[in-house]
Amino acid sequence: MRQKLRDLAGLGQSIWYDNIRRAMLDSGELAGLVDAGVIGVTSNPSIFEKAIAGSADYDEAIGRLDADLPAQEVFERLAVEDIRRAADILRPTYDRTDRLDGYVSLEVSPHLAHDTDGTVAEARRLWKALDRPNVMIKVPATPEGVPAIRTLIADGINVNVTLIFALTSYEAVAEAYLAGLEARAEDGRPLAGVASVASFFVSRVDVAVDEALAKTDDDELAGTIAISNAKLAYARAAVLFDGPRWEALADAGARPQRLLWASTSTKDPAYPDTLYVDELIGDGTVNTVPPATLDAFLDHGTVAATLGEDIDVARQRIARLDEIGVDFAAITGRLQAEGVKAFADSFDALLEAVDDKRQRLRRGADRIASHLGAHADTVEAALETLRDEDVIRRIWRHDHTVWRPDPAEISNRLGWLHAPEVMEGCVPRLERLRDELREEGTRHVVLMGMGGSSLAPEAFHEIFGPPAGGDGLELRVIDGTDPAFLRDRAGDLDPATTLYIVASKSGGTVETLSAFKHLYNGARRRLGPENVGRRFVAITDPDSGLAKLAAELGLRETFLNDPTVGGRYSALTWFGLVPAALVGVDVPLLLERARTAACNAAAANCPVAGDNDAARLGATLGELAGRGRDKLTIVTSPGIESFGDWIEQLVAESTGKDGKGILPVVREPLGSPDVYGEDRLFVEIAVEGEDEGARDRDAAFEALEEAGHPVLRLRLRDRHDLGAWIFTWEMATAIAGRQMGIHPFDQPNVEAAKVQAGEMVARFEETGSLPEDEAGTASPDDFAAALGDLEPGAYVAIQVYAAPTPATDAAIRDLRVRMRDARRVATTGAYGPRFLHSTGQLHKGDAGHGLFVQVVSRPEADIPIPDTPGEEGSSIGFQVLKEAQALGDARALREAGRRVLRFETGPDAAPALERLRDAVS
Numbered sequence: 001m002r003q004k005l006r007d008l009a010g011l012g013q014s015i016w017y018d019n020i021r022r023a024m025l026d027s028g029e030l031a032g033l034v035d036a037g038v039i040g041v042t043s044n045p046s047i048f049e050k051a052i053a054g055s056a057d058y059d060e061a062i063g064r065l066d067a068d069l070p071a072q073e074v075f076e077r078l079a080v081e082d083i084r085r086a087a088d089i090l091r092p093t094y095d096r097t098d099r100l101d102g103y104v105s106l107e108v109s110p111h112l113a114h115d116t117d118g119t120v121a122e123a124r125r126l127w128k129a130l131d132r133p134n135v136m137i138k139v140p141a142t143p144e145g146v147p148a149i150r151t152l153i154a155d156g157i158n159v160n161v162t163l164i165f166a167l168t169s170y171e172a173v174a175e176a177y178l179a180g181l182e183a184r185a186e187d188g189r190p191l192a193g194v195a196s197v198a199s200f201f202v203s204r205v206d207v208a209v210d211e212a213l214a215k216t217d218d219d220e221l222a223g224t225i226a227i228s229n230a231k232l233a234y235a236r237a238a239v240l241f242d243g244p245r246w247e248a249l250a251d252a253g254a255r256p257q258r259l260l261w262a263s264t265s266t267k268d269p270a271y272p273d274t275l276y277v278d279e280l281i282g283d284g285t286v287n288t289v290p291p292a293t294l295d296a297f298l299d300h301g302t303v304a305a306t307l308g309e310d311i312d313v314a315r316q317r318i319a320r321l322d323e324i325g326v327d328f329a330a331i332t333g334r335l336q337a338e339g340v341k342a343f344a345d346s347f348d349a350l351l352e353a354v355d356d357k358r359q360r361l362r363r364g365a366d367r368i369a370s371h372l373g374a375h376a377d378t379v380e381a382a383l384e385t386l387r388d389e390d391v392i393r394r395i396w397r398h399d400h401t402v403w404r405p406d407p408a409e410i411s412n413r414l415g416w417l418h419a420p421e422v423m424e425g426c427v428p429r430l431e432r433l434r435d436e437l438r439e440e441g442t443r444h445v446v447l448m449g450m451g452g453s454s455l456a457p458e459a460f461h462e463i464f465g466p467p468a469g470g471d472g473l474e475l476r477v478i479d480g481t482d483p484a485f486l487r488d489r490a491g492d493l494d495p496a497t498t499l500y501i502v503a504s505k506s507g508g509t510v511e512t513l514s515a516f517k518h519l520y521n522g523a524r525r526r527l528g529p530e531n532v533g534r535r536f537v538a539i540t541d542p543d544s545g546l547a548k549l550a551a552e553l554g555l556r557e558t559f560l561n562d563p564t565v566g567g568r569y570s571a572l573t574w575f576g577l578v579p580a581a582l583v584g585v586d587v588p589l590l591l592e593r594a595r596t597a598a599c600n601a602a603a604a605n606c607p608v609a610g611d612n613d614a615a616r617l618g619a620t621l622g623e624l625a626g627r628g629r630d631k632l633t634i635v636t637s638p639g640i641e642s643f644g645d646w647i648e649q650l651v652a653e654s655t656g657k658d659g660k661g662i663l664p665v666v667r668e669p670l671g672s673p674d675v676y677g678e679d680r681l682f683v684e685i686a687v688e689g690e691d692e693g694a695r696d697r698d699a700a701f702e703a704l705e706e707a708g709h710p711v712l713r714l715r716l717r718d719r720h721d722l723g724a725w726i727f728t729w730e731m732a733t734a735i736a737g738r739q740m741g742i743h744p745f746d747q748p749n750v751e752a753a754k755v756q757a758g759e760m761v762a763r764f765e766e767t768g769s770l771p772e773d774e775a776g777t778a779s780p781d782d783f784a785a786a787l788g789d790l791e792p793g794a795y796v797a798i799q800v801y802a803a804p805t806p807a808t809d810a811a812i813r814d815l816r817v818r819m820r821d822a823r824r825v826a827t828t829g830a831y832g833p834r835f836l837h838s839t840g841q842l843h844k845g846d847a848g849h850g851l852f853v854q855v856v857s858r859p860e861a862d863i864p865i866p867d868t869p870g871e872e873g874s875s876i877g878f879q880v881l882k883e884a885q886a887l888g889d890a891r892a893l894r895e896a897g898r899r900v901l902r903f904e905t906g907p908d909a910a911p912a913l914e915r916l917r918d919a920v921s
Contacts, residue, residue, distance in 0.1 A: 004297070008281065009039075011283060012283030014039050015040075015287055016287070017042070018041075018264075019290055019291050021055070022061070023055065023610060025089070029604050034090060039101040039102060040286065041104045042288045043082075043104070044107060045107070045110070052350070054600040055599060055600050057605070062354070062357060065077065072351055074358075080106075080129050083130055099193055099255075103136050107138030108137060109347060110140070110340060110347045115144060120152060123159075135158065136159060137158065138162050138199075141336070142340060146172050149173060149180065153184065159196045161173045161177075161257075163199070167229070170259075173198050173257075174237070177198075181249050193253075197257065197259070197260040198260060201262050201339070202226045202227070202261055204267065204335055204425070208331045209221070210429075211429060212331060216326065223268070224317055227280065231310070232314055234259060234308070237284075241256040256284060258286055259285045259286070262288055265292060265421055266425075268422070269422050269565075273296040274301040276293075277289060278304075281305055292396070367714065367715055368715075369713040370616070371712075372620065372624075375629070378623050384608055386615055386735070387608045392612065398414045403744065412564050413569075414745075415564030419562070420598055423573060427591075434581050441497055445498070445499045446476050446489070446501070447475060447579055448478045448502045448516050448519070449479060449509075450504075450834065450837040451653070451834075452505070452649065454477050456571035456575065456726075457576060458477045459643050461477075462642040472583045475582070478515045480882075482801065486878060494526075495526050495535055496527060502537075502546065504546050507546030517867075520866075539561060539575050540558070540559075541563045542560045553869060561574045577591075590722065590723035594726060594727045601615070601731045613732075614731035614732045614735065615731075619739060621681070621735075622737070622738070624681050626660075628793060629680060630793075631681065631826040633680050633682045633683065634683050635683070635684050635701075636685045637693075641666075641667060648666050648828075652841065654744040657743065657748060658741070658742050659847050659848070660740050660847065662842075663826060663828070663850075665826050665828060669817060673704050673707035675824060682710065683712045683713075684701055684711070685725070687721075748841075749845040752844055753892040756889070757888030758888070760887050760888050765876065770880065770883055773890060775894070776902075780918070782901055794850065798816065798829040798913070799886075800812060801856040805910070815829070815914075822921060833882065833885040844892060844896040848897050855903045855913060856902065857904075857906065858905070859907045862879040864878075
């Protein structure tokens, strides 16, 4: 770290840190960064808001203040203390660099962006309150802010000018700085020690321009304009701070106003995460980087003087925008206006967070309430180990040794850590697609995907919408291969008013591509080959087979996901957010909550001294699993049950391997304490104020606690807190894997069932029939005998290869409850082949205590699977594929030493399940 930052300094660039919170000051983290070569700090309301709302950093300080103080005064007292402390830490840098670096910034209220006098008055007040020479007051580069800059510089107040997007705006800012220095010199006051930076915003320019380019036929400029714009500003700075006018000021002790590159985190997952650092290195500049961008640059960034290169090319690119009808001046003007509003909204959110935190402190409300009994000391010891071994910081730095010496499928599987921030810049593209579909009269969305590609979208739809009378569309998820299921989900839809999403990370998921070929051909017959592509979009990884197929078929749009995000960790990427936006979820708010949770899970929030919820949840899951409490029983408010399905996939596929595993138990009605074995950990997830059954559930959980069962109770303020808990569960699962000594990002046993199913399909194509199951069909008596053989700690997985129906759902639930109450055994119930992409890894990778019960239906008619989209030839049908998958998984389970019972039934699976229920005694 030190060497890379020294190399940058050698090229004349200073790295500042775009982050500050009290835990960084208390823990010594900021001092460590400064020691390593970070030589400045910037802050903004959003950073403070997330730290206040998402952690206990400020709880003690808030509790000491007068409860009647206005929220703004509370925040200002907290911020002033932090800025002073940070300035003191950076004071040696300030002195060592002769006042060039070592600054900390604090901004005036964004609500003053259009008030010159108000800005000047507040800046003077903050400058006096901070009482440090190495602070800067942040002032926006609005038309009203520019004269304030001149006045403040003349006063000798250091200014960080923010929200610069256009070259003309930058020139006005530089002129204000020069004029302020001249006014100060005319009054005979010293110029030495007066400092200013001009914060030129970068990544948001690409977001806006790329969106405009998407409406043209020219996309060659995508991802190039922000850097080109910055290069032109750099070239212009060389002119502005040269010549007789500047030389006179320099002779009097003035220093140039340095360009500072802001908004340098990548906002598009298709772009390199170090793009806005690598390409913006030049003498006399500053780059203020958020934590993730700094870590990425230190890991794989390139140090080279890039700013002065290709200035003519940059100029040509900007000129090209006008030629193709993209009004760059209008875009940069809009960006500044939106930036002012965004900062004001963040400031308001900050004040709301202060008030909310004060109320929560009075109520004593925590996001996680733990009742761990005899296990509490074990979890606390695990948290101390996480602290002592610096595990959280190492995770954020993508250190694979947290889990394995070998970086394979770890170093390139941690992109989910940064998804909440990266995906913020993708919202305009989502909104454009949503608005276009609305204008076209689209009413339904059909999503074809499995596991990580389907469970988050399904949860978003079931939890959020579509809202009555709102703009959301109805979502139907196809994640199965039963012919009756396909007819039920998509057979009645008009392709002209339906958008079809085909989602596969690998681009080769057999269930997904089979459904795609079937629905594509059906839509093509009805709409014609020239129109069908407009009704389909794809979500996949770059260079996948699906990406290539989408290009060949001319699909409406292809969303290329960050390849460093694994499927089950992809809820806050394109895979989850494209359907979320279409069904009416407030995606910006969802991501805002996720970013707050990321702040809570940051390294600065100590697992012991702080309130790192992800660390506590992960340590609890991992430690209790190692002590036999490996049946994670999740109970939710009625309106968010599908969130439990998403957690089931995340936890099961991440932890079920190497002879270990955590079995999530979802959608199981709560029972009395005596129907549970000693293998349960209960987790309640509830939405505050939305649950009529909360009182009964509270009584049930209190009984479980009194009986000695460990219990965690998680709280959502509202449904958009789902964004926070998605991130928290992702981080917790990664930590639980570490505690269990397993690799949480691979899935070594998943391929076993795929290979076996592939062999079954090949057999069918060769002979015209599938092989018989070697164990034959079981009877209810066989089932009853198998239950009688179960030992404590075992579980039963009901696997139904049939079309989901309310009757079958009820039969699965009744069977599970009957087994639990009679045998005190944990149970799961799922439809195949859907579960193969969620719990299938655990079934074959855990300790082997499961009993697997397959119920395979035979519908009255099959549906052919086209061999090629757009053509009518077919080698097999969906029923054949379904049976091949069931047979293949049964064989893979048996080869892994598991016991499997197979039952075949007619089109309706419910009667077979009811017979099994009646066999339980």
